[in-house]
Amino acid sequence: MTLTTRFAPSPTGYLHVGGARTALYSWLYAQKNGGDFILRIEDTDLERSTQASVDAIMDGMNWLNLKWTHGPYFQTERFDRYKEVIEQLLASGNAYRCYSTAEEVDVMREEAKAKGGIEKYNGLWRDRTDHPTDKPFVIRFKNPLEGVVVIKDIVKGDITISNEQLDDLIIARSDGTPTYNLTVVVDDWDMKVSHVVRGDDHISNTPRQINIFRALGAPVPEYAHLPMILGEDGKRLSKRHGAVSVMQYRDDGYLPEALLNYLVRLGWSHGDKEIFSREEMIELFDLKDCNRAPSGFNTDKLIWVNQHYMKTLDPAYVAEHLAWHMKEQGIDTTKGPALADIVKIQADRVKTLKEMAEISRYFYEDFTELDAKAVKKHLRPVVKEPMLLVKEKLAALTDWSPEPIHAAINDTAVELELGMGKVGMPLRVAATGAGNSPSLDITLALLDQKKVLERIDQALVLVEARIAAS
Numbered sequence: 001m002t003l004t005t006r007f008a009p010s011p012t013g014y015l016h017v018g019g020a021r022t023a024l025y026s027w028l029y030a031q032k033n034g035g036d037f038i039l040r041i042e043d044t045d046l047e048r049s050t051q052a053s054v055d056a057i058m059d060g061m062n063w064l065n066l067k068w069t070h071g072p073y074f075q076t077e078r079f080d081r082y083k084e085v086i087e088q089l090l091a092s093g094n095a096y097r098c099y100s101t102a103e104e105v106d107v108m109r110e111e112a113k114a115k116g117g118i119e120k121y122n123g124l125w126r127d128r129t130d131h132p133t134d135k136p137f138v139i140r141f142k143n144p145l146e147g148v149v150v151i152k153d154i155v156k157g158d159i160t161i162s163n164e165q166l167d168d169l170i171i172a173r174s175d176g177t178p179t180y181n182l183t184v185v186v187d188d189w190d191m192k193v194s195h196v197v198r199g200d201d202h203i204s205n206t207p208r209q210i211n212i213f214r215a216l217g218a219p220v221p222e223y224a225h226l227p228m229i230l231g232e233d234g235k236r237l238s239k240r241h242g243a244v245s246v247m248q249y250r251d252d253g254y255l256p257e258a259l260l261n262y263l264v265r266l267g268w269s270h271g272d273k274e275i276f277s278r279e280e281m282i283e284l285f286d287l288k289d290c291n292r293a294p295s296g297f298n299t300d301k302l303i304w305v306n307q308h309y310m311k312t313l314d315p316a317y318v319a320e321h322l323a324w325h326m327k328e329q330g331i332d333t334t335k336g337p338a339l340a341d342i343v344k345i346q347a348d349r350v351k352t353l354k355e356m357a358e359i360s361r362y363f364y365e366d367f368t369e370l371d372a373k374a375v376k377k378h379l380r381p382v383v384k385e386p387m388l389l390v391k392e393k394l395a396a397l398t399d400w401s402p403e404p405i406h407a408a409i410n411d412t413a414v415e416l417e418l419g420m421g422k423v424g425m426p427l428r429v430a431a432t433g434a435g436n437s438p439s440l441d442i443t444l445a446l447l448d449q450k451k452v453l454e455r456i457d458q459a460l461v462l463v464e465a466r467i468a469a470s
């Protein structure tokens with residue numbers, strides 16, 4: 001039998017970090033076992049489900065490169081099937097029409113509570129046959145009255161729930177639409193899901209779902225409930241904590257490899273190993289090694305992982321992602337150095353690709369404003385002479401590459417008996433507009449020769465102004 005997992009988001013928002021981790025673990029488990037991975041959109045809540053959210057979920061999955069092998073299936077396209085199963089449950093005596101109103105059920109709960117029992121529907125219509133013909137009804141599942149349900153959870157271990165604690169849950173509303181617990185069971189059954197991986201906020205649903213599987217004579221899947229993710233303040237991760245949408249991490253400049261690697265470790269470990277390639281994740285991941293306790297989100301660690309991947313992945317690949325950010329920031333990179341070369345020199349200078357784009361603008365765009373502090377410090381009257389001399393030497397170069405550029409700067413310093421910095425710093429400020437840049441010879445080499453000479457002239461105007469003012 002093929003192992004089959006699924007990711008079953010409700011399209012009521014973007015793909016958030018918790019959902020992405022669930023999707024990742026489901027996907028990994030299927031990959032590892034040569035199984036299938038289904039994407040199922042649980043869109044039965046018509047009021048809250050939106051197409052924008054379906055798109056956002058798929059964008060997130062695609063960006064993370066979590067490819068589903070089947071689907072996407074949409075629950076709204078399966079109403080006929082749910083109806084069929086509900087009829088089947090009615091016919092087999094495993095479900096019944098309940099004519100109690102919501103108010104009546106509230107009273108039943110109150111009564112049960114007053115008696116010190118479990119607040120639940122009292123089963124009034126469970127065995128009645130005197131059905132009114134003119135009243136609305138819901139359909140309830142006949143939950144077993146006795147015995148226990150044991151969830152053999154791969155992550156949490158055995159969890160035992162007594163049937164007395166469970167009520168006869170509604171499987172079809174008065175308008176005939178099926179409820180979550182019914183649709184999930186029908187889908188997991190029809191789609192031959194063998195392993196249900198989901199957040200532990202669903203644990204209370206699981207015994208109910210197991211009982212429905214049994215009533216249908218369907219095989220019960222295995223379960224793995226993942227503990228929640230906490231924010232840096234120890235509270236459940238939510239919008240308050242800043243970026244929780246997967247696509248927001250893209251916008252903030254993280255590589256998908258970094259977010260995936262970060263997420264795989266957020267709730268699972270393999271010794272003290274931190275960095276996992278996709279292949280390693282697939283090979284080493286196992287649901288049974290997932291943590292039982294909640295995990296805390298740690299942005300510093302995510303940044304660390306991101307820096308690792310920016311520095312170690314193929315620069316040409318990182319450049320594809322950088323290109324997106326350049327465009328996002330309105331930087332036209334059609335003329336200028338290859339982005340892969342930018343990645344090579346900037347990767348260890350930034351935390352994110354967004355920052356990398358920001359600090360690389362001068363490679364592609366001219367500027368008239370220079371960093372005021374850097375100008376004040378490095379474009380002083382005394383630099384006129386070295387700037388003129390280095391310009392002359394740079395202008396004479398026929399091979400515009402790091403070594404001769406380095407020699408030109410060095411020769412200038414030697415000739416004028418200055419330290420390298422006294423030539424290099426003003427040159428750097430002139431060429432890049434600021435006092436920080438990667439190694440100067442490489443930076444200049446990546447810039448066009450003509451452009452560098454023009455920028456030296458532009459800086460000399462500032463130097464002249466200061467001479468005039470002094």
Ligand code: GLU
Binds near residue numbers: 009042202
């Ligand atoms: N649609 C449910 C949710 O988004 C998940 C259901 C499941 O995984 O069983 O929370």
